[in-house]
Amino acid sequence: MRTDLEYIDSLRRLNTVIYASGEKLDNFADHPLIRPHINAAAMTYKMAHDPEFEDLLTVKSHLTGRKINRFTHIHQGPEDLVKKVKMLRAISQQTGSCYQRCVGFDGINALYSTTYDIDQQYGSDYHRRMKNYVEHLQETDNMVVGAMTDPKGDRGLKPGQQDDPDMYVHVIEKNDEGIVIRGAKTHQTGAVNSHEILIMPTVALTEEDKNYALACAVPIDAPGVLHIFGRQVNDSRKFDQIDQGNACFGVVGGEALTILEDVFVPWERVFMCGEYDFAGTLVERFACYHRQNYGGCKGGVSDVIVGASTAIAKMNGVERASHIKDKIVEMIHLTETVYCCSIACSSQGRSTPSGAYGVDPLLANVGKLNITRFIYEICRISHDIAGGLLATLPSEKDFKHPEIGPYMEKYIKGVSGTPSEERYRILRLLENMTAGTALVESMHGAGSPQAQRVMILRQGNLAHKEKLARKMAGIESESD
Amino acid sequence: MTSLIKVGLKFCGSCNPHIQVGQIYREIKEKALRAGLDLRFRPWDEPGCDLLLVISGCPADCAERPVHTIREVIVAGETLNRKPCSRERLAKETLTSIESKL
Ligand SMILES: Cc1cc2nc3c(=O)[nH]c(=O)nc-3n(C[C@H](O)[C@H](O)[C@H](O)COP(=O)(O)OP(=O)(O)OC[C@H]3O[C@@H](n4cnc5c(N)ncnc54)[C@H](O)[C@@H]3O)c2cc1C
Numbered sequence: 001m002r003t004d005l006e007y008i009d010s011l012r013r014l015n016t017v018i019y020a021s022g023e024k025l026d027n028f029a030d031h032p033l034i035r036p037h038i039n040a041a042a043m044t045y046k047m048a049h050d051p052e053f054e055d056l057l058t059v060k061s062h063l064t065g066r067k068i069n070r071f072t073h074i075h076q077g078p079e080d081l082v083k084k085v086k087m088l089r090a091i092s093q094q095t096g097s098c099y100q101r102c103v104g105f106d107g108i109n110a111l112y113s114t115t116y117d118i119d120q121q122y123g124s125d126y127h128r129r130m131k132n133y134v135e136h137l138q139e140t141d142n143m144v145v146g147a148m149t150d151p152k153g154d155r156g157l158k159p160g161q162q163d164d165p166d167m168y169v170h171v172i173e174k175n176d177e178g179i180v181i182r183g184a185k186t187h188q189t190g191a192v193n194s195h196e197i198l199i200m201p202t203v204a205l206t207e208e209d210k211n212y213a214l215a216c217a218v219p220i221d222a223p224g225v226l227h228i229f230g231r232q233v234n235d236s237r238k239f240d241q242i243d244q245g246n247a248c249f250g251v252v253g254g255e256a257l258t259i260l261e262d263v264f265v266p267w268e269r270v271f272m273c274g275e276y277d278f279a280g281t282l283v284e285r286f287a288c289y290h291r292q293n294y295g296g297c298k299g300g301v302s303d304v305i306v307g308a309s310t311a312i313a314k315m316n317g318v319e320r321a322s323h324i325k326d327k328i329v330e331m332i333h334l335t336e337t338v339y340c341c342s343i344a345c346s347s348q349g350r351s352t353p354s355g356a357y358g359v360d361p362l363l364a365n366v367g368k369l370n371i372t373r374f375i376y377e378i379c380r381i382s383h384d385i386a387g388g389l390l391a392t393l394p395s396e397k398d399f400k401h402p403e404i405g406p407y408m409e410k411y412i413k414g415v416s417g418t419p420s421e422e423r424y425r426i427l428r429l430l431e432n433m434t435a436g437t438a439l440v441e442s443m444h445g446a447g448s449p450q451a452q453r454v455m456i457l458r459q460g461n462l463a464h465k466e467k468l469a470r471k472m473a474g475i476e477s478e479s480d
Numbered sequence: 481m482t483s484l485i486k487v488g489l490k491f492c493g494s495c496n497p498h499i500q501v502g503q504i505y506r507e508i509k510e511k512a513l514r515a516g517l518d519l520r521f522r523p524w525d526e527p528g529c530d531l532l533l534v535i536s537g538c539p540a541d542c543a544e545r546p547v548h549t550i551r552e553v554i555v556a557g558e559t560l561n562r563k564p565c566s567r568e569r570l571a572k573e574t575l576t577s578i579e580s581k582l
Contacts, residue, residue: 051489051491051523052491052493052494052501052502053491053493053494054491054493055490055491055492055493055542055543055544056492056493056495057493082542083493083542085495086493086495086496086542087493087495089495089496090493090494090495093494296495299496300495303496339496
């Protein structure tokens, strides 16, 4: 298993092509825009070596019997799924932001069982390749981007109906050695500081779109791959210290638009190529694993928000007010509710023919749908408690200014005994964690709310529920 | 001074802890030192431990460990060996429990 420092060092040896704010980055590992996200990802390596956390962060490989970082593991039972959620919450409590490795983790798990199923139907060789790939990840402890979302162009049209065929990643050439692919993946969490990209289709497909039925892995710095780093609200704050709020770990995952311009992939790293009838299965399995996560990771992030809200209430001298206590209770209630969903869908996990375990799809989707509301509500309450300074606080340069700094000291103060700078820092932390980019992740990460609603309706077994009602109303008898 | 005692140490991972497991551990270590008890805390899976000390953040106590291979002392939230134990007494009582199992 890699250490955090070995992980950061390994990034320096890559030739990853990254553009940010119109500039090609030379030393991205130390660039202020990127470094906080690297620090967050590094936590997944660091905590695996910490006796206090290793029970969650490590596991025995079912392939080699060796101790591995859990982010490279294939779930072998409901206990593994539960531990995953607990691990995510524990890491979020340390970073207060996204540490990015779950997407690739979910990708390998979804592909592990799907490649098995494809082979059963078509006699193909994908599952062996996938197992080798997983073993390679366990050996190297590489970080993998889970690349599912395509640009999609006109959402009303299928991939092959688009004006531009590159709106979805597709195969443009096949030869004895492998395939050549083209297109792009959007919103790629942790792409710039990963080692590899795991490409998957983003929608269910039909036969006419079989060129888009594609899953494969490519090195992050393969020829033809380039990343354009996303802007975030307040990202120029990354060049400051206190004004960043969470100076070490940033906010959200540091997403990128990843361009795949005629990228060669050897057959050994191709896990689906043309089996359009399995694209939907793969997307669904990935989505369920990914939706499982949110009560864990956002649960941990919310723990920090609850803590910051409690701290600012004390600094403002309102912590004993009954409505403030009530609001803190509400935040905890919402946090634990999202956590419950993630634990529940994990403990109800089920086996797949490959031997790997998947989550309960209904409960996972309910959990993620809650996230699209409850995290907004938690953040809304934190804004209520914190007061308007959250939006109007002057800059840290003013705070440190020899002439106007003393005014800030005097007027930013809350209760006596608490230094103004502490209040300033907590406000900045809350601002960073609850406003802007962080919120959007809760809405669209792992799919927009409608995607969950569609799954909920499909899994909800309405016929059974209707039957219950008809029986109780005396319309149907026991035997009907 | 008693002879050297090797204690395997296992934490749960602290996803939603009721107690700060690291802090409890430090308190136990400190109290043992003051009591002249020569406890050597080792990784839980190291062979040759005399006793396993599990410190879990809450009573769910989900830390994985070898089943019944050696004597165990289990701190899990505000419980000690499955019985309630207040936070203030936890480190002291844990030490007593360790001594009684040797
Ligand atoms: C912070 C963040 C991190 C992310 N990380 C990753 C990542 O690591 N890897 C990855 O692959 N993806 C990632 N995503 C992408 C995420 O899965 C998508 O944002 C999500 O699936 C929505 O897709 P979209 O952004 O293209 O929005 P759209 O699909 O354009 O959705 C916008 C709205 O249009 C609706 N809509 C879309 N299509 C239709 C249709 N055909 N009919 C009717 N309504 C429609 C949606 O329901 C929604 O209300 C991330 C997103 C965010 C915000």
